[in-house]
Amino acid sequence: MTVTNPDNTVTMTLEVISADEETEGQYSCQEQGNDIVIGNLIVEIPPQLMLKKDGATLNESIDVVFTEEVQIQCVAAEGKPSVSLSWQVNGEEKTAGVSTDMSREDERIISSMINYIPNKDDETLSCITSGQEVIPSQQATVSINVMYAPSCSILVTNETSNQFRVICTCDANPAVSGYKILVNNSLYQEAEQVFLPSTDPAIVSCSASNEIGTGTSEEKNLEPFHVDQPPSTTRVALIVAIPAVFIVLVIVIVLYIVYKKARRAEKSKEDTNKSVQAAMNMLPPAEGDQSDYEVMKPIVRA
Template sequence: MNGLQKVVALTVLLVFPFVSVAVFVGPIDTPVLQGGTATLRCSNSDFSGGVRQWREEGKTTFADQNGIFVGDTFTKYQDFQISAPSATQIDLIIPSAKVADEGTYECEMTPDKGSAVFTVEIQGSTPIITVDGDSSGSPIILTEDVETTLRCTATGYRPAVNLEWYMNNVKITTGVSEDSPIGSGDTFETSGTLTMTPTKDDNEGSLECRTTGQQVVPDQIGSLSLNVQFKPRVKVTYEFTTSTILCSADANPVTSIQYVIFLNDTAQTPGQSLPFNNAEYGCTRVKCDVTNSVGTGTDTRSEELCPEPSTTTEMPTTGATTMSPTTTSKPTTTMKGEIAPQVNAAVIAVAVIIPIVVLVVIILIVICFKQRKFCFAPSKTGSGGTILKKQPSASNADMIRNQPEVRQSVHKYDDEPKKPRIPRSSTGNSKKQPGNDAAPRQSGGSPVEGNRGSPVEGNRGYPAENPDGRNQDGGGQGGVNYADLEFQNRQGDPNGHGQIHYPEEEPTQYASILV
């Protein structure tokens, strides 16, 4: 029964489970591990009589429901067995399978027959991975960036197997090739190669060679770890807390590795660390070379190392005594371009405070200009150095009149200033009245004694009035009168504003006040 017939028969059984249908079930291809037992099944539920037998393809029948035939012709099958538990079944049993038992066997049950291939599998040795014929074991030594060809050999397999390569359980599809199998007796040998250029990342990786193509025998795996050697990866750093240059490296192998630190291209004593506290070098280029059996790796610091700056403060000297310069606390600036956190904090504080102060000053200036007070003292001089005169306001007339050091004179207000008049007496005389303060001031001194305090009674309320209410006519004119006040600044004495003005700084000043 071929495959199609089997499918049809199975479908009928599923669709019509309660209908009895004649079904022939012939043998199927059967592999077996050498030395194992295999059973080739054959049955026909509709068999009612006829032929029930086994034969090998191209050869004569060697068994029926009664068993294996005997004779020299049937020597190959003498170990075979027939199982016929019922009239509808006849099975062939092959115990202790060997390669000689392989073949295509056919079962016939009238009117149907079917055939199957019987094979014997042999498990070979574990595949071996070698490099240039070296199979010294795992790990296998490779060199970074050097192309390498690895070979895998699987021997003693039946049937011949195929080979596949894996790196860390990931199948490799590039750089793979396979030779034709070579037979040796009942088994075959298969070889294949993998060409790869290992990298540092492949170090300590797991490389596998797997066999494929057998059904009974599981895939066999040959594996090893990789020892990929590479020149040092170098890193040079500076440890600020200990003022030490440090050199580190990632390398394989690490045996016989050598570290050399260079200052301004001058090699120092070999070692991984070097104190850097000698100011004689100034700003210094720092480089580190590390060498192993593969090669030399190097690293140069991106910035030069500079001595730690220091500031000194000279103490003042007194007489012959000389004080030693005292070193002030140095900012913790260690290397060029690298400032300690506290210095950074100070710079940040200054950068914040200064703009705030400037902003406050600007606000105060704006307020002063708007209020027009308390901002700027008036200038004493104008352009060209001319001394400006202070002009008292009319609202302060009473205050000015009552100040000491003031001499009053009254005249008729008109376009041109006139000399002060002396008020006439009630009799019309121009004669100076006793106590009259209109006397001229003395040069360089104070007004006459009679001028201190308030004017005499006869001069108050100028122009003077007669008892009958008329103005005095002793030359005086009616109308509005003003008092010219002359400030006499005396050296060393405060004027009416409470400030000292010297004669050469501020001359006599005048103000006209309505009285």
């Protein structure tokens, strides 16, 4: 507070520590002989801000379903002076579906309700205060987990020269719990991908499910195709491999024939040696060996 007179200026300072509602009011000061100077002390109190759904306080995140309306309440309590409330989704102001209840303003409680329809790309929902001069805006924010049923499409590739690879690709939150692939409007297999012959025409589609629901892809026609010759790399491999296999086969046959001939010659030689030995054993001993022959005779007694 400043007291001014024609002769001089006097400054008087009153320091209020830990100001609260009890210290709020008018303060005056006076220098002797001068007029009284009055100042107003206004105390601002930040509100207690919270978000609620179905009466329960929300903490860090909330699960919502895509395109299904959800009602969220923002409550600002014990703020002074009273504040105004606004909403933001992904940092952008949201005014559609917002209503404010000030019926309990005398109790310093103000609430705002938003009827919110989530989009897939929504990430945050915030309630923001305004209207206090000294205290900056307060903000209560929750992360949004937008859940939705699978959105599916069919992907077809020519995996080999005689096969289609059919894949069911889906965008879903939470993750897909089961896939089905249909061929000609009949269940073919409960799988994310299958292989089909490329020689037969077919109509394929797929579906996938999670806890939110089931999504089905559009149908896709598979036109048969025939490959007259293998791809160039395969042709080169065959051109190199076939003569090599033939040469190896010829070498094996020649080696086998040589081996058989060698075995026959060896066996014939063994048989000849055995025949010669048998013939020699049947011949009488030579003259030089007669004594030995006689000694070998048996003794006959009268």
